[in-house]
Amino acid sequence: MSTKKLARGVALVGAGMSKFGAFKGKTSRDLFVEAFVEMLASVDKPFDPKTIDALYVGNYSSDLFENQGHTAPIMASWVGLTPIPAVRVEDACASAGVALREGILAIASGMCDIVVVGGVEKMTDLATEKVTDTLATAADSQYEIPAGFTFPGFYAAMATSYMAAYGATPETFMKVGIKNHNNGSLNEKAQFGAKITTLMEARKASAAKKGLPVPEWKDELEFLKDERANPIIAWPMRLYDCSPVSDGAAVALLVSEELAGKFSDNPIFVAGVGQASDGALHDREDLNSIPSARLAGQQAYEMAGIQPKDIDFAEVHDCFTIAEIIASEDLGFFEKGEGWKAAEAGETARSGKKPINLSGGLKSKGHPVGASGVGQVVEVWKQLRGQAGERQLPGKLKFGLTHNVGGTGQTCVVHIFERRD
Amino acid sequence: MSTKKLARGVALVGAGMSKFGAFKGKTSRDLFVEAFVEMLASVDKPFDPKTIDALYVGNYSSDLFENQGHTAPIMASWVGLTPIPAVRVEDACASAGVALREGILAIASGMCDIVVVGGVEKMTDLATEKVTDTLATAADSQYEIPAGFTFPGFYAAMATSYMAAYGATPETFMKVGIKNHNNGSLNEKAQFGAKITTLMEARKASAAKKGLPVPEWKDELEFLKDERANPIIAWPMRLYDCSPVSDGAAVALLVSEELAGKFSDNPIFVAGVGQASDGALHDREDLNSIPSARLAGQQAYEMAGIQPKDIDFAEVHDCFTIAEIIASEDLGFFEKGEGWKAAEAGETARSGKKPINLSGGLKSKGHPVGASGVGQVVEVWKQLRGQAGERQLPGKLKFGLTHNVGGTGQTCVVHIFERRD
Numbered sequence: 001m002s003t004k005k006l007a008r009g010v011a012l013v014g015a016g017m018s019k020f021g022a023f024k025g026k027t028s029r030d031l032f033v034e035a036f037v038e039m040l041a042s043v044d045k046p047f048d049p050k051t052i053d054a055l056y057v058g059n060y061s062s063d064l065f066e067n068q069g070h071t072a073p074i075m076a077s078w079v080g081l082t083p084i085p086a087v088r089v090e091d092a093c094a095s096a097g098v099a100l101r102e103g104i105l106a107i108a109s110g111m112c113d114i115v116v117v118g119g120v121e122k123m124t125d126l127a128t129e130k131v132t133d134t135l136a137t138a139a140d141s142q143y144e145i146p147a148g149f150t151f152p153g154f155y156a157a158m159a160t161s162y163m164a165a166y167g168a169t170p171e172t173f174m175k176v177g178i179k180n181h182n183n184g185s186l187n188e189k190a191q192f193g194a195k196i197t198t199l200m201e202a203r204k205a206s207a208a209k210k211g212l213p214v215p216e217w218k219d220e221l222e223f224l225k226d227e228r229a230n231p232i233i234a235w236p237m238r239l240y241d242c243s244p245v246s247d248g249a250a251v252a253l254l255v256s257e258e259l260a261g262k263f264s265d266n267p268i269f270v271a272g273v274g275q276a277s278d279g280a281l282h283d284r285e286d287l288n289s290i291p292s293a294r295l296a297g298q299q300a301y302e303m304a305g306i307q308p309k310d311i312d313f314a315e316v317h318d319c320f321t322i323a324e325i326i327a328s329e330d331l332g333f334f335e336k337g338e339g340w341k342a343a344e345a346g347e348t349a350r351s352g353k354k355p356i357n358l359s360g361g362l363k364s365k366g367h368p369v370g371a372s373g374v375g376q377v378v379e380v381w382k383q384l385r386g387q388a389g390e391r392q393l394p395g396k397l398k399f400g401l402t403h404n405v406g407g408t409g410q411t412c413v414v415h416i417f418e419r420r421d
Numbered sequence: 422m423s424t425k426k427l428a429r430g431v432a433l434v435g436a437g438m439s440k441f442g443a444f445k446g447k448t449s450r451d452l453f454v455e456a457f458v459e460m461l462a463s464v465d466k467p468f469d470p471k472t473i474d475a476l477y478v479g480n481y482s483s484d485l486f487e488n489q490g491h492t493a494p495i496m497a498s499w500v501g502l503t504p505i506p507a508v509r510v511e512d513a514c515a516s517a518g519v520a521l522r523e524g525i526l527a528i529a530s531g532m533c534d535i536v537v538v539g540g541v542e543k544m545t546d547l548a549t550e551k552v553t554d555t556l557a558t559a560a561d562s563q564y565e566i567p568a569g570f571t572f573p574g575f576y577a578a579m580a581t582s583y584m585a586a587y588g589a590t591p592e593t594f595m596k597v598g599i600k601n602h603n604n605g606s607l608n609e610k611a612q613f614g615a616k617i618t619t620l621m622e623a624r625k626a627s628a629a630k631k632g633l634p635v636p637e638w639k640d641e642l643e644f645l646k647d648e649r650a651n652p653i654i655a656w657p658m659r660l661y662d663c664s665p666v667s668d669g670a671a672v673a674l675l676v677s678e679e680l681a682g683k684f685s686d687n688p689i690f691v692a693g694v695g696q697a698s699d700g701a702l703h704d705r706e707d708l709n710s711i712p713s714a715r716l717a718g719q720q721a722y723e724m725a726g727i728q729p730k731d732i733d734f735a736e737v738h739d740c741f742t743i744a745e746i747i748a749s750e751d752l753g754f755f756e757k758g759e760g761w762k763a764a765e766a767g768e769t770a771r772s773g774k775k776p777i778n779l780s781g782g783l784k785s786k787g788h789p790v791g792a793s794g795v796g797q798v799v800e801v802w803k804q805l806r807g808q809a810g811e812r813q814l815p816g817k818l819k820f821g822l823t824h825n826v827g828g829t830g831q832t833c834v835v836h837i838f839e840r841r842d
Contacts, residue, residue, distance in 0.1 A: 004474075004531055004532050004533065004534070005531055005532075006530060006531055006532060007428040007429065007529070007530055007531035008428065027563070029563075053425075055698075060490065061484050061490055063482050063484045063485050063558055064484050064485065064490075066562065067558055067562050067566075068558055068561075068562040068563075069481065069482055069485075069511065069513060069558040069559050070511070070512060070513035070558070070559040070560075070827055070828050070831055070832070072511075072512060072698070072832070073512070073698040073699060073700070073827070073828075073831035073832055074561065074831070076698045077698070077699075077700040077701070077704075077831075081698075082698050082699055082700055083697040083698050083699055083712065083713055083716055084697070084698060085519075085522075085696035085697060085698060085834075086512070086698040086832065087510060087512060087519055087523065088510070088511040088512060089508060089509070089510060089511075090490065090491070090493075090509040090510075090511055091491060091493060091494070091507070091508060091509060092490060092491040098506075098508055101506075102508065102523060102526075104530075105523075105526055105527050105530040105532055106526050106530075107530075108428070108529075108530035108531060108532065109427060109428055109525075109526040109527075109528075109529035109530040110425055110426055110427055110428035110529060111425050111426075111427060111526055111529065111694070112425065113425070134484075137484055137488055137489055137490040137491070138490050138491040139491075140489075140495065141487065141488050141489040142448070142450075142489075145488075273532070275506035276504040276505070276506060277476075277493070277494040277497045277498070277502075277503050277504050277505060277506060277507040278494060278498075278503055278504055279494070279498040279503055280495075280498070283498075291504065292504055295504055406491055406494070407491050407494075410491055410494035410495070410498075411491070411493070411494055411507065413506075
């Protein structure tokens, strides 16, 4: 395996998403239509959707969540794209990131000029324990699941290993959550758009209103250390270390580089693409890093001809807070074992040197698993074009990165996007 | 949407499959390994599997069949391909055909030179009614399933419509089944490797042995008209009109055209590719044709620069016997409404003008849904290279076609393969 070049360049000329959250009565179809309509509105110049050549849909398991397989042609039909080829791509929580990559390859192949890539998941119709079981099918059902693992357990194992190796503490993880909730409070599409302080004050007010003793949390960290407020799910991962169960969809429009100007005044270019696979977690030599993420990152940097230091901001796969710290090392932003210190020092905050998850990340924005990879692209699209509103990062931005993980890293896919003007 | 060209050519240099059937105790992994090993053995010249760039796996629903999602990296791991990109593609029963197309696009894109495409399904661990429910998720779960449809019902509706429009009878369909069982009797990998006559004689012998009255079936048709031997599933589709529930896997090796000679003394080239989508069956104007198949066929012919008459033989998606007749018209082998006459006249038999399903088809070979599309490629690989043993079609063969349908035609993907020497 070697890093190769795309036979022709690909540009991102539109992106949109549904609100992420829990939407009783809405199906995958409704959410996908919502995202598709917003994507259409985001395209600078008028174009005829009938010229679209193919649709790629990331979806983890509508089979189990909604009793619906064969989702891609259904989505095509609901957004009026029939009879173009419609392909569902599944790589667990990396489904949409991999769908994006397939869309890029389809254009590079010469078979398509204009491609819609999206992702969708409707998770909240199932009971919580069923959701956990469904997500567990993304692990190894022969070896890992019978041993009692579910995903909070996997990431808790990674977190304890990381703490033992490098000195991070449960507070480190809490600080990641606080940062992402702060970011998400500026994102109108986020499932949890409240800062942790806001949640804390609301809890106090509610207690006071009911005439109960008002908890004396003096700051967010004290609030998060209180088991009543933030119960342990799988130590050291507590409730606010875990991304939520979510419904949502995200859609992006890709075109060949030579068409970009016909669609957009300000297109964004695909500079780097990387993807790798791995075996089960128990087969790894080291729980403190995700090898597929390191490889995917290296491929993407090599293709883009840049270094980690050139990335202005990144949307990484913070399914659990520990995952964001590990990602920040796997992507080369910080040395191995140093990511937690950078997080504690605020280097990954909006105001830091390497802002991570300006959207709020999966933690606050929500994690409709099969949609998250393209949800990340929506943020990059907005930030690189200066359209992120209240949460716009100041200054001239050139490179944004997305990092999307399936399972515990059996899949990782990384994309680097570039603004060229 | 227009038919475009691949940026670079792609060749097929290996193909293999597991036996198709019901294998208690075997998982998807075991079957995939079996197919992969046979694929490796089919490659003419030695090569290092470590040079493979990507893996595409068609799989309909290991989620529901085996409680296992995220199957692609697991397959990669089990055949030693980790850490290459591993992508699961799902388009119901067309999953493997679409995975094949994605593999072709990946090579054409310049990102890959050597790609493994495969498909796998392990269906027989579930109880029969659960299998039917699982397959039904390939239809529209909001509109079609609540109305009481399952797949035998859908295809029965197509069959009754076709009979009313053109004069076919239930006997027509039985003749398709007889032909495919005859073909499958020459295929050592087939789930049902027996001719219908053989089954009939076995039934008679069994009755005689038990001292029961021996049925007086004088030929296969009389046997198939007897409800005791061939019960109605959804009229006019009887048991022997339906493809079976199967376990199996199939794997093919693709390389860029310029590498073909390094792998094979006799490579097969991808001459045409077509894929299209459609809405639900109830939205169609006409139940006697599958529009996505017509479109996919047209695209493939146009890319290959040939006509239906140039195809020497085809593997088509005979999930039900009626489906083969409709396919033979959708692909342009016969005029609309004429396919049943051609089938009755033996034109699609081994000895006919347009042999269809020399492998036995899904009907006799078996239909592990997510594997069938690449299973068809294994037959084309063998026939075009003159390696089909007892079932080898005589004469010089140039073009073989595969036609793989998802659901009732929400997806169809067609490939044309060419021998150039």
